Amino acid sequence: MSPSVSLFIGLRYWRSRKDTQFVSFITFFSVAGIALGVAALIVVSAVMNGLEGRLKTRLLGAVPQVVVSADAPLQKPTLLANQLAAEPHVIGAVPLISTEAMIQSGQELAGAQVLGVDPVLEAPLSAVSRHLRSGRWDSLQGGGYRILLGSQLASRLGVMVGDKVRVLSATGAVYTPVGRLPSQRNFTVSGVFELGAEVDASLAYIHIDDASKLTRLGKHKVQSIRLYLDDAFAAPAVAAVLAVKLDGGYRVDDWRSQYGQLFGAVKMEKNMMAMLLALIIAIAAFNVVSALVMMVTDKTSDIAILKTMGLGPVAVMGVFSVQGMTSTVLGVAIGTLAGLLLAFNLQPLMAAMGIWLLPPGQPLPVILNYGQIGLIVVGALLLSYLATLYPAWRASLIKPAEALRYE
Numbered sequence: 001m002s003p004s005v006s007l008f009i010g011l012r013y014w015r016s017r018k019d020t021q022f023v024s025f026i027t028f029f030s031v032a033g034i035a036l037g038v039a040a041l042i043v044v045s046a047v048m049n050g051l052e053g054r055l056k057t058r059l060l061g062a063v064p065q066v067v068v069s070a071d072a073p074l075q076k077p078t079l080l081a082n083q084l085a086a087e088p089h090v091i092g093a094v095p096l097i098s099t100e101a102m103i104q105s106g107q108e109l110a111g112a113q114v115l116g117v118d119p120v121l122e123a124p125l126s127a128v129s130r131h132l133r134s135g136r137w138d139s140l141q142g143g144g145y146r147i148l149l150g151s152q153l154a155s156r157l158g159v160m161v162g163d164k165v166r167v168l169s170a171t172g173a174v175y176t177p178v179g180r181l182p183s184q185r186n187f188t189v190s191g192v193f194e195l196g197a198e199v200d201a202s203l204a205y206i207h208i209d210d211a212s213k214l215t216r217l218g219k220h221k222v223q224s225i226r227l228y229l230d231d232a233f234a235a236p237a238v239a240a241v242l243a244v245k246l247d248g249g250y251r252v253d254d255w256r257s258q259y260g261q262l263f264g265a266v267k268m269e270k271n272m273m274a275m276l277l278a279l280i281i282a283i284a285a286f287n288v289v290s291a292l293v294m295m296v297t298d299k300t301s302d303i304a305i306l307k308t309m310g311l312g313p314v315a316v317m318g319v320f321s322v323q324g325m326t327s328t329v330l331g332v333a334i335g336t337l338a339g340l341l342l343a344f345n346l347q348p349l350m351a352a353m354g355i356w357l358l359p360p361g362q363p364l365p366v367i368l369n370y371g372q373i374g375l376i377v378v379g380a381l382l383l384s385y386l387a388t389l390y391p392a393w394r395a396s397l398i399k400p401a402e403a404l405r406y407e
Helices: 003-015 021-062 077-085 151-157 208-214 232-245 256-298 300-308 313-344 346-352 370-396
Strands: 066-069 090-105 108-117 132-135 146-150 164-176 179-193 203-207 224-229 251-254
Touching: 021 232, 021 256, 021 313, 021 346, 021 370, 066 232, 077 090, 077 224, 090 151, 090 208, 108 146, 108 151, 108 208, 146 151, 146 164, 151 179, 164 208, 179 208, 203 208, 224 232, 232 251, 251 256, 256 313, 256 370, 313 346, 313 370
Parallel strands: 108 203, 146 179
Antiparallel strands: 066 224, 066 251, 090 108, 090 164, 090 224, 132 179, 146 203, 164 179
């Protein structure tokens, strides 16, 4: 028989409600379960993508993504920077002086990574220049000994714009009769930045000329070139290529050495959430199996009559596969629509309910990846289709003579 016969009969069975109220009840819950699972997966994946993207743009926009450095001051830093800027994925190459330091304010003391930068070159590239809570980025002037602090670091030190802090760096330490003393300078806080990331508690910026004096590297001398990339996650590949191209006198590092574990934890959490929510769809698929098994039992006589009229086993399987997949398609369609609507309006809904997952004033980032949504839809359809095969196969084994013996 034509496949359209299986489609027609399957749809008729699905619409049938007479004497099958309990089956219809289970079918309703299978549709609702699939819709809930698909919607939850879409919303959670969008939020996890948003949080990952926020970390990527803000955290990795503040810390060095790839750094090319040497043990001694670079001989021709400008030439090297121009060479590196021509590499794929590199959108900027700027000089950098980085040092681990202690910052002291009164009785408070905190460790930080201090980056010496050229504010003019950094302005169009750095995320910090776009997320200043107070002060000005261009306040960093060579010889002015100004410093920009992360918001949590400034709070820990109890300082604000205009206050004085002392920066002590082991780089550039000198030996004296009383022992080895760190290099130290007094700086004026000229700005506080807030990225909403881990670096707010451990990062500070100063002018590159002041950094060269603090570390006693020498005027206009740098040991590192910092690379900004169009995609921070391309850093491992870029670092690997540069390590091969540059000779042994250079060292190439990327952000994974400091923040690789953080992003690894985010990725693992994202995968675990997806797996747990996928179980909702799997449970709904079991409901499809239950509904179909009871429908096969209820329609045994009908199947026997259809088989005597020439409906083959494959066509019988098609009837019940169509019936089960109709519920699945409906659930997936409702779930996809609901998931997209929730994702687009998640922040207003949460604000209306007074729920803030992030500090007040910071919107919950949502990034919809339509490739992931397609994978969720296809996965739900495939899982449900596999769930229909066993009941449909059992229906195809019905023998008309035995089924109709007492009819």
